[in-house]
Amino acid sequence: MTARQISLGLLEAACVEFNTQILPQLAPEQRYAGAMLRRALEVLRAEAQAPAAPDAALAQAGFGTAAALATALRKRETVDSSALRQALRAYVAGKLEIANPRFLAATNAAEKAAGP
């Protein structure tokens, strides 16, 4: 078992313990803090489970790292194109898969429903 697998198992156990044993017991005035903590744990878990860093979508499309693309855009060395937009979308989707997958799914569903 790798160190990463051990970390993932630890994080998963922490999420389960917190959600099932601690969160339901919190006093009303502690529930907001509890909800924030649950969200933080979810983000950490999603990041640990992500197959690749969000930047990878940019590199795969030939735009390098996020920092390099940001600089190129600022200098207007990279211009608007459908390839650029697709890469940016994939990059943002990768970040949202970690930070807020529910928002990503709801937004994509709404866009699909709105149609072209």
Place this chain on the structure above:
Amino acid sequence: MTPDETKRFDRLSPWLVAQLGAGRVEIGAMTKLSGGAIQENWLLDVVCEGGQRPGPQKWVLRTDAPSSIATSLSRAEEFAILGVAFDAGVAAPEPVLLCEDEAVIGGPFYVMGRGGGTAQARHILRDPALPDFGPSLAEDLGVNLARLHRVTPPRAELPFLPLPDAAPALHRIGQYRADLNALPDGHPVLEYALNWLEDKRPGSQGPVLCHTDFRTGNYMVEAGRLSAILDWEFASWSDPDEDIGWLTARCWRFGADARAVGGIAELDPFLAGYERESGRRVERARLPYWQVMAELRWAIIALQQGERCNSGSEVTLELALTGIMPPEMELNILNLIDRIEEGRI
């Protein structure tokens, strides 16, 4: 209040006596309001004997939080803005007293009138009566914003408010690029949006006095009616559509996407109130541009708040979680730009 807080406000009552010419000012209750990352707000209930404002008073005392951010106005400047807005007929809290003497409570502060009800977006949006009062509330917001936008430069009371050094949109783009320069890491979606905003900017309007944080969460609602517009620390001369774009951007609808006006109502009643009061017809086609600007701005503010935590200067979970929100605004930006470019808006 903690013992330290009690000591901090020891000199408040004598100061109020002197300012109001009262025989006595009894502070009945002081309660610190939650939130306020940039400023502290205290509910202040007093009873004045004689003087300019005899009788019981329900006020708010507003002062700097330990870590305020550089772009917000000082309390004295905010007090002047409140005065101008109040005199223009906007439902701003009445500015009562300003104190710049740090010896009184340890920092500058002012006292203002207090609106009733709640400003909490989730309370307002979850009110079962929202379908009944939402449209009229939106119309009232439109009326109030139009009154504010009637204020144009120059104004002797507002010498501290700089005029934009370019068309308001270009001025903002310059500001936001500078903001990104001060943040670590690269943000390609925001850079892409800035280029798009620069290339697609509409003809400029104004400048007029803008609130620039006019959104659900920053106004109070009591029994379904607007009772006060809060949080004036970012007011500036700008394009009036900047305020409308901010109010109607998806990031400030709190999940109620179909209700464009801050999640409380559709756009039409708001625009009806605004246009009737201002006499200006709002070009609907301009609003998505300013919604892109709004999403971009909120993304940058969220990054700045996250950085306050990441840098170690103010480590809180709330700031850390705000710092991971920008991809939401980035997705909104990409969707908005696609819809605009494809003529779907």
